[in-house]
Amino acid sequence: xxxxxxxxxxxxxxxxxxxxxxxxxxxxxxxxxxxxxxxxxxxxxxxxxxxxxxxxxxxxxxxxxxxxxxxxxxxxxxxxxxxxxxxxxxxxxxxxxxxxxxxxxxxxxxxxxxxxxxxxxxxxxxxxxxxxxxxxxxxxxxxxxxxxxxxxxxxxxxxxxxxxxxxxxxxxxxxxxxxxxxxxxxxxxxxxxxxxxxxxxxxxxxxxxxxxxxxxxxxxxxxxxxxxxxxxxxxxxxxxxxxxxxxxxxxxxxxxxxxxxxxxxxxxxxxxxxxxxxxxxxxxxxxxxxxxxxxxxxxxxxxxxxxxxxxxxxxxxxxxxxxxxxxxxxxxxxxxxxxxxxxxxxxxxxxxxxxxxxxxxxxxxxxxxxxxxxxxxxxxxxxxxxxxxxxxxxxxxxxxxxxxxxxxxxxxxxxxxxxxxxxxxxxxxxxxxxxxxxxxxxxxxxxxxxxxxxxxxxxxxxxxxxxxxxxxxxxxxxxxxxxxxxxxxxxxxxxxxxxxxxxxxxxxxxxxxxxxxxx
Numbered sequence: 001x002x003x004x005x006x007x008x009x010x011x012x013x014x015x016x017x018x019x020x021x022x023x024x025x026x027x028x029x030x031x032x033x034x035x036x037x038x039x040x041x042x043x044x045x046x047x048x049x050x051x052x053x054x055x056x057x058x059x060x061x062x063x064x065x066x067x068x069x070x071x072x073x074x075x076x077x078x079x080x081x082x083x084x085x086x087x088x089x090x091x092x093x094x095x096x097x098x099x100x101x102x103x104x105x106x107x108x109x110x111x112x113x114x115x116x117x118x119x120x121x122x123x124x125x126x127x128x129x130x131x132x133x134x135x136x137x138x139x140x141x142x143x144x145x146x147x148x149x150x151x152x153x154x155x156x157x158x159x160x161x162x163x164x165x166x167x168x169x170x171x172x173x174x175x176x177x178x179x180x181x182x183x184x185x186x187x188x189x190x191x192x193x194x195x196x197x198x199x200x201x202x203x204x205x206x207x208x209x210x211x212x213x214x215x216x217x218x219x220x221x222x223x224x225x226x227x228x229x230x231x232x233x234x235x236x237x238x239x240x241x242x243x244x245x246x247x248x249x250x251x252x253x254x255x256x257x258x259x260x261x262x263x264x265x266x267x268x269x270x271x272x273x274x275x276x277x278x279x280x281x282x283x284x285x286x287x288x289x290x291x292x293x294x295x296x297x298x299x300x301x302x303x304x305x306x307x308x309x310x311x312x313x314x315x316x317x318x319x320x321x322x323x324x325x326x327x328x329x330x331x332x333x334x335x336x337x338x339x340x341x342x343x344x345x346x347x348x349x350x351x352x353x354x355x356x357x358x359x360x361x362x363x364x365x366x367x368x369x370x371x372x373x374x375x376x377x378x379x380x381x382x383x384x385x386x387x388x389x390x391x392x393x394x395x396x397x398x399x400x401x402x403x404x405x406x407x408x409x410x411x412x413x414x415x416x417x418x419x420x421x422x423x424x425x426x427x428x429x430x431x432x433x434x435x436x437x438x439x440x441x442x443x444x445x446x447x448x449x450x451x452x453x454x455x456x457x458x459x460x461x462x463x464x465x466x467x468x469x470x471x472x473x474x475x476x477x478x479x480x481x482x483x484x485x486x487x488x489x490x491x492x493x494x495x496x497x498x499x500x501x502x503x504x505x506x507x508x509x510x511x512x513x514x515x516x517x518x519x
Contacts, residue, residue: 001183002100002129009127010096013174017059019441022047023095026115029102030078031087036070044069049092051077053104064212069400077102080111080119089167091119097284109155110165117169118408126171126230129179131214133158135474135484136328137350139224147217150468151359159228164519175229180218181471185225186322190215194321198200210390219321219448221471258518260413261344261445263353272348274381277337283373284363299505300492305330308491308508326490333451333490333513336436340485340515345381345446352415356380357441359405360424365393368459376443378419385416413440419448426452426466439480442518448482455510472515475495482516489513 011018020043027036029051037047046071052058058074073082077099081093097116106112116126122198133156137144148156157165163173171472179185186192196211197243218220264271283290295301295476309327348354358376363369387394388401388408395402401411406428419442428434452468468476470487479482490511494501 001177002343003035004041005129005177005179005227006035006040006098006100006127006291009175009227010098010125013125013229013231015123016094016095018043020045024093024121025049026051026077026080026092026094026097026098026116026119028099028112029105030061030103031059031100032057032074033065033068033070035098035100036061036064036072037068040070043112049073051075051080070428073470078106078108078115080115081131081219090353092332093121094119095121095124096127097124098129100129101131102246103128103153104130104153104155108156109162110168113166113171116168117166117171119231120171123235124232126232127230128162128230130226130228131156132226132228133161134222135470135487136326143213143217143220144222147210147213147223148400150213153210159224159226160478162228163230163478166485167519171230172233173228173481175227176232176475177227178224178471178475179227181223181335186219189374190219192219194219196498207233218322220324221322221326258444261354261417261443262349263445264349265348268349269384270350271346272294272350273354273379274345277338277341277345277379278376279332279334280297281334284361284372287374289374289377289378290372295504296492299494299498299501300509301495302490302492302511303332303439304493304508305332305489316398328490331488331490331513333488333511336486336488336513336515337449340447340449341381344418346384348382352382354383354419354443355386355415356383357401357420358385359419359421359438360389360427361387361422361467362391362397362400363392363516364391364393364461369461376422379420380418388418405437406430408437411437411441414443416441419444419446421450421451421452423451425450426468427461427463429463429465431466431468435476436481439482442482444518446518447485447515448477448518449513449515451490451511453509453514454512455506455508457504457506457509469514470514471510473512477514477516481519483519485515485517487512487514 013411025039027050030036030052035048036050039046050070050072053076054075058072061072097120099410103112120126137160138154144156147153159176194213197212197216214223254358273475281293281296283293306327309330356379361375365370386399387397387407388403390404394400400406403410419438425431425434440449454467454469458464470489473485474487490513492509492511494507
């Protein structure tokens with residue numbers, strides 16, 4: 001499967017016909033040469049080279065493998081030019097570089113990515129299959145440190161962090177696939193079984209202990225196993241049968257000319273003037289936000305996540321690792337939204353203007369709900385407050401885009417400093433298209449923030465289609481060029497006066513929230 005994924009990646013993103021054209025290809029960290037053998041048999045016209053620093057691996061490839069055309073160099077994948085070549089200006093240039101579970105061992109990720117970029121032709125592709133840190137997991141976590149030492153994992157970053165480092169060297173993320181979720185690695189490979197980590201019959205070497213820590217971290221959700229595809233110059237994928245529906249990444253030429261949010265330059269003393277964003281909810285009636293609300297609705301009050309977590313931890317009778325979430329994932333979404341908005345607006349220079357977009361901000365009058373027009377106007381700070389909604393009641397409102405968030409061609413690209421939704425995107429028919437639109441509308445450096453249900457009763461206003469975990473929101477943003485700043489859950493319960501009310505409403509609901517910044 002690994003080799004097929006790599007082959008599909010280069011076929012999808014490289015500009016040539018990879019099935020017939022000769023490509024110069026590098027295996028960075030080729031191990032015993034199995035990938036090189038597969039590539040040579042599948043694409044005999046390719047010129048293949050592998051690099052390894054292991055004398056034993058090199059000896060196995062050169063002496064024990066069946067006859068082959070590819071060549072292998074006994075040197076680091078950080079050293080792509082032959083040190084014995086006296087012509088220092090002659091570089092080995094590659095069309096495709098791939099690495100399977102090897103990049104994690106580099107002592108210097110920036111050095112490696114720069115070396116690969118320097119030796120990659122324009123439009124060339126780099127495909128990496130490896131372990132990555134999950135969003136919200138600390139490198140200083142005791143279990144992560146133990147894994148790093150035993151697995152010789154010198155580089156542990158999130159896919160987003162690697163993407164940001166890659167950009168420094170002219171490389172752009174064009175695909176990011178969570179292979180654990182796609183191929184059910186925890187279920188099929190690990191059988192959802194938590195390993196007992198201790199030296200067994202004297203086996204305490206790197207491979208044994210590292211593999212056990214890796215299994216534990218995967219089951220706990222602290223590690224992810226991803227395919228990350230980078231391209232030099234960031235060309236758009238070819239339209240072909242190899243560009244499968246699993247690749248949902250946002251690739252739009254508009255993003256290349258996208259406006260950037262204003263920011264203070266060196267020498268700027270004054271910042272944009274705005275009233276500090278307070279973590280409050282409003283009724284949204286009238287033009288000024290209406291009245292303050294004590295809770296998210298008459299049915300629920302939120303900010304119960306850490307209370308729920310601590311109570312569970314104190315009274316648990318069972319300890320199933322794959323059910324667990326980190327305590328750090330629980331918070332109050334309104335506090336987080338206000339915090340990030342205040343930090344964002346403080347970077348604006350005096351007199352700067354922009355626009356805040358409230359997606360689904362009018363309420364579904366078609367479903368019998370009362371219309372609102374300014375529910376989150378206080379979140380706009382120094383920006384102009386705009387609404388996007390498909391509800392018929394939105395047609396005549398000022399500063400309102402009347403369209404479906406799944407497809408809104410009339411909305412100007414890169415026109416909004418902040419894009420926002422509050423319990424809206426579960427109603428979208430195709431939320432991946434909704435996030436495509438969000439990515440298109442958000443300026444570079446702009447914020448996007450969303451609240452959606454994770455555990456919640458069916459509520460057709462006018463329809464109800466999806467629920468989202470923190471992993472889903474992370475993928476939806478990262479695949480579209482956002483850095484996730486915060487993601488988590490807010491738990492809400494019925495207030496005392498609603499406990500005796502009985503209908504389809506759950507007694508406890510879970511909401512998922514995310515804040516991201518467009519790269």
